Amino acid sequence: xxxxxxxxxxxxxxxxxxxxxxxxVVASGNLEVLVERVLxxxxxxxDIRTAAAGFGEIWRLVVADFVERRSPGGLKLSINDGGARPxxxxxxxxxxxxxxxxxxx
Amino acid sequence: MNSDAPxxxxxxxxxxxxxERVRGLLDADSFEEFIGPEHxxxxxxxxxxxLPEQFDDGMIVGRGLLDNAPVLIxxxxxxxxxxxxxxxxxxxxxxxxxxxxxxxxxxxxxxxxTGGVRLQEANAGELAIAEIMRAVIEARLAGVPxxxxxxxxxxxxxxxxxxxxxCSAVAVSEQGRISVSGPxxxxxxxxxxxxDSKDRALVWRTMGGKHRRLIGGAEMYADDTVPSFRDxxxxxxxxxxxxxxxxxxxxxxxxxxxxxxxxxxxDAVDVWRSMGATEPQAIPALAYQEFVALADRLEEPAHExx
Numbered sequence: 388x389x390x391x392x393x394x395x396x397x398x399x400x401x402x403x404x405x406x407x408x409x410x411x412v413v414a415s416g417n418l419e420v421l422v423e424r425v426l427x428x429x430x431x432x433x434d435i436r437t438a439a440a441g442f443g444e445i446w447r448l449v450v451a452d453f454v455e456r457r458s459p460g461g462l463k464l465s466i467n468d469g470g471a472r473p474x475x476x477x478x479x480x481x482x483x484x485x486x487x488x489x490x491x492x
Numbered sequence: 493m494n495s496d497a498p499x500x501x502x503x504x505x506x507x508x509x510x511x512e513r514v515r516g517l518l519d520a521d522s523f524e525e526f527i528g529p530e531h532x533x534x535x536x537x538x539x540x541x542x543l544p545e546q547f548d549d550g551m552i553v554g555r556g557l558l559d560n561a562p563v564l565i566x567x568x569x570x571x572x573x574x575x576x577x578x579x580x581x582x583x584x585x586x587x588x589x590x591x592x593x594x595x596x597x598x599x600x601x602x603x604x605x606t607g608g609v610r611l612q613e614a615n616a617g618e619l620a621i622a623e624i625m626r627a628v629i630e631a632r633l634a635g636v637p638x639x640x641x642x643x644x645x646x647x648x649x650x651x652x653x654x655x656x657x658x659c660s661a662v663a664v665s666e667q668g669r670i671s672v673s674g675p676x677x678x679x680x681x682x683x684x685x686x687x688d689s690k691d692r693a694l695v696w697r698t699m700g701g702k703h704r705r706l707i708g709g710a711e712m713y714a715d716d717t718v719p720s721f722r723d724x725x726x727x728x729x730x731x732x733x734x735x736x737x738x739x740x741x742x743x744x745x746x747x748x749x750x751x752x753x754x755x756x757x758x759d760a761v762d763v764w765r766s767m768g769a770t771e772p773q774a775i776p777a778l779a780y781q782e783f784v785a786l787a788d789r790l791e792e793p794a795h796e797x798x
Contacts (some may be wrong), residue, residue, distance in 0.1 A: 389531055390796050409511070412546070438543070467544050467547065468544065
């Protein structure tokens with residue numbers, strides 16, 4: 388298992404007031420994202436445990452893209468990964484923010 | 493589809509996640525989870541094998557309302573490690589059942605979706621199965637209905653099927669399979685002549701929901717939708733038999749009779765024929781309503797067993 392962690396300063400706080408949400412499942416090619424509103428409004432942290440070692444650079448790019456697009460201020464996103472592809476990871480990250488912001492999935 | 497209908501009203505139970513099943517089964521927004529994923533109570537064993545963990549260890553437990561009546565509920569996520577029982581996964585269900593035993597007034601729903609014991613946690617998993625079976629019996633002795641619902645991807649195999657066998661009542665859909673040994677296990681141990689695991693039609697008619705309903709392994713047959721399982725859960729809670737000597741004697745009698753009546757049958761189709769089905773070979777293709785009518789007609793009379 389490889390452990391990766393990324394912290395970003397972000398432009399604005401994620402909307403809504405839900406404290407936490409969970410999306411996805413740990414299975415082959417899939418991942419779960421637990422999102423918790425526990426950080427200062429200008430911070431975002433993505434913490435990853437993955438079965439596929441050696442893809443740190445791709446994770447870094449996917450997370451940076453996600454932070455730029457969604458500005459998930461105040462959120463800590465914890466990931467258990469079963470070897471998902473980058474497109475699936477992007478989808479789940481977006482879904483997680485949507486879930487904690489209170490929108491429809 | 494009516495756009496005002498809730499999202500799950502046409503949702504396949506088979507295709508839904510464990511969390512979607514729980515949400516759709518209970519009254520809207522009534523679910524309250526115990527030891528949720530944010531507690532990170534994960535398996536202590538998987539990391540030894542360098543395997544990925546899941547925050548809820550594949551078991552969701554909590555309470556909610558079913559038609560405004562409080563219930564306890566447990567659901568297995570069949571996609572995480574095949575819904576298999578490990579130490580934490582099992583302990584969450586054991587704790588829920590012991591709470592039910594002590595509270596006495598809240599029925600328990602168990603949404604099975606499991607291949608059995610998680611091999612990486614062999615001894616802890618086997619112990620969990622034994623503890624859960626004891627806890628089911630203790631809850632039932634305290635007068636608590638424990639209802640199993642089977643219709644997920646992983647079916648209900650191994651230790652999961654033993655727990656289902658201890659429940660007050662079980663509902664199963666066509667996609668739900670209930671068996672102690674899985675198809676591949678039987679073939680490996682007894683040879684392809686005994687059971688060809690690649691013959692999917694054989695697997696479905698031997699372990700699938702229709703056969704289980706017909707021979708009495710399940711009390712109700714559900715359609716593969718969330719509302720159908722919700723309806724089955726409600727009805728089975730109401731008609732749960734008491735856990736007493738008379739019920740156990742009736743169950744023993746029923747099992748002895750089953751071997752007498754069907755022991756010589758080589759195939760499920762032979763069983764259905766000897767039960768009185770006029771076109772047994774047509775049963776696998778029957779639609780939901782037709783099959784429910786047939787099963788009600790063929791049901792054994794002495795059915796107050798369990």
